[in-house]
Amino acid sequence: MKTIIEPFRIKSVEPIRFTTLAEREQVLHQASYNPFLIHATDVLIDLLTDSGTSAMSSSQWAGIMDGDESYAGSRSFFRFERVVRELTGLKHIIPTHQGRAAEKILFSIVGGAGKRIPNNTHFDTTRANVEFSGAEAFDFLNALGKQPAAKGDFKGNMDVEALEVFIKENGRERIPLCMITVTNNSGGGQPVSMRNIRDVKAVCAKYGIPLFLDACRFAENAYFIKLREPGYADKSVRTIAREMFSYVDGCTMSAKKDALVNIGGFLAVNDDTLAQNARNLLIVTEGFPTYGGLAGRDLEAIAQGLDEVLEEDYLRYRIRSVAYLGEKFTAIGIPIVQPPGGHAIYIDAKQLLPHIPAHEYPGQAVVCELYRLGGIRCVEIGSVMFGKYASDGKLISPPMELVRLAIPRRVYTQSHIDYVVEVSEELVSKRDRLRGYRIVEEAPMLRHFTAKFEPLG
Ligand SMILES: Cc1ncc(COP(=O)(O)O)c(C=O)c1O
Numbered sequence: 001m002k003t004i005i006e007p008f009r010i011k012s013v014e015p016i017r018f019t020t021l022a023e024r025e026q027v028l029h030q031a032s033y034n035p036f037l038i039h040a041t042d043v044l045i046d047l048l049t050d051s052g053t054s055a056m057s058s059s060q061w062a063g064i065m066d067g068d069e070s071y072a073g074s075r076s077f078f079r080f081e082r083v084v085r086e087l088t089g090l091k092h093i094i095p096t097h098q099g100r101a102a103e104k105i106l107f108s109i110v111g112g113a114g115k116r117i118p119n120n121t122h123f124d125t126t127r128a129n130v131e132f133s134g135a136e137a138f139d140f141l142n143a144l145g146k147q148p149a150a151k152g153d154f155k156g157n158m159d160v161e162a163l164e165v166f167i168k169e170n171g172r173e174r175i176p177l178c179m180i181t182v183t184n185n186s187g188g189g190q191p192v193s194m195r196n197i198r199d200v201k202a203v204c205a206k207y208g209i210p211l212f213l214d215a216c217r218f219a220e221n222a223y224f225i226k227l228r229e230p231g232y233a234d235k236s237v238r239t240i241a242r243e244m245f246s247y248v249d250g251c252t253m254s255a256k257k258d259a260l261v262n263i264g265g266f267l268a269v270n271d272d273t274l275a276q277n278a279r280n281l282l283i284v285t286e287g288f289p290t291y292g293g294l295a296g297r298d299l300e301a302i303a304q305g306l307d308e309v310l311e312e313d314y315l316r317y318r319i320r321s322v323a324y325l326g327e328k329f330t331a332i333g334i335p336i337v338q339p340p341g342g343h344a345i346y347i348d349a350k351q352l353l354p355h356i357p358a359h360e361y362p363g364q365a366v367v368c369e370l371y372r373l374g375g376i377r378c379v380e381i382g383s384v385m386f387g388k389y390a391s392d393g394k395l396i397s398p399p400m401e402l403v404r405l406a407i408p409r410r411v412y413t414q415s416h417i418d419y420v421v422e423v424s425e426e427l428v429s430k431r432d433r434l435r436g437y438r439i440v441e442e443a444p445m446l447r448h449f450t451a452k453f454e455p456l457g
Pocket residue numbers: 051098099100101123125126181185214216253254255256264265
């Protein structure tokens with residue numbers, strides 16, 4: 001059969017609320033044109049993030065009831081530890097309340113002034129945690145990954161040559177670890193090939209630098225390897241995922257993505273001293289090492305989710321349904337990062353709205369219009385999220401002005417997505433009339449979460 005259907009039945013439903021155009025215009029104004037400041041009850045289709053928004057399975061809910069809430073030595077922790085260890089092969093498994101808590105602990109220990117961290121592309125919280133420690137974050141995305149319209153199988157790959165030059169220039173002592181983010185969220189949700197992971201590992205090993213995986217979307221990445229990389233078509237996704245982890249010395253994970261849960265994360269490392277230091281910090285900031293900021297029930301749900309996410313029927317549906325939205329967008333003339341990534345479609349706002357310059361935030365214009373027209377919430381990934389100011393106050397923009405429509409896992413059906421396409425078609429017909437925005441209030445770090453905007457006339 002050509003039709004790839006949702007590999008589940010719906011047992012429990014949550015109503016969504018319809019609003020009028022006038023109501024949405026008022027909501028936008030009250031939220032200072034920042035989607036993060038809109039109340040979720042005013043959103044019809046919420047594509048703000050795929051993080052923590054998954055629908056859990058009946059087995060995960062059963063696990064929630066079965067969670068062992070003992071403070072120390074909980075049975076649920078040992079199940080969680082076994083599942084994560086079997087998957088990653090890593091020695092020390094340290095639960096945290098979400099991904100950034102794992103990052104905070106890791107970079108508090110290995111970061112600090114003078115240290116430099118390379119990554120294919122740091123996700124915003126990863127970069128913030130590196131910088132918060134006093135260290136500097138550097139991105140080494142391959143050249144193809146920087147061209148939104150160019151097609152490529154593994155546009156999330158790291159530029160291995162540039163990495164080696166960087167290591168030679170800075171010296172091993174300044175680089176406590178190298179990281180690869182799979183899939184590459186900020187680079188368009190694009191996968192990283194096994195070959196690239198292996199090549200990066202070889203360079204890191206040559207200079208004695210540990211390699212870490214930001215593993216949030218490891219299963220989606222593994223499925224892309226199965227689909228696209230020679231030699232992997234006949235391997236199970238679990239085997240592929242295990243091979244990915246076999247090259248690394250540690251990982252951070254936000255379980256809110258590919259563990260199909262609403263909260264949770266972990267840090268996993270091989271190094272005994274690093275693990276000891278991490279656990280010491282965990283006790284101060286998160287909790288005792290057998291729960292680390294989570295309830296026993298959360299650990300059960302993560303353990304179950306990590307098994308379910310590797311089911312190939314699920315991954316086939318997941319990757320196909322994201323590609324479906326991408327294909328429809330292309331058909332109606334919306335330029336997107338090609339090919340569609342694993343968890344989201346990224347609109348190229350620079351190309352869609354060429355009359356709005358980067359310092360007037362074209363991505364924010366798309367975000368606000370999709371909400372205004374159809375109650376769809378998404379997020380800008382461009383100058384709002386990554387813009388920095390030069391000493392003369394001028395905005396330094398990132399290379400791309402994107403808008404991300406992230407697809408929550410197992411939440412929306414094809415008719416929801418068809419509605420998104422219809423609303424987007426209306427946006428395309430009005431694109432010349434859209435105007436930019438200016439920021440009237442912003443925080444010094446991660447400004448996109450709280451910044452306030454005003455539309456330009
Ligand atoms: C690639 C990547 N790393 C890290 C994080 C941070 O995870 P969390 O939101 O659980 O703190 C995210 C979240 O979106 C992410 O996409």
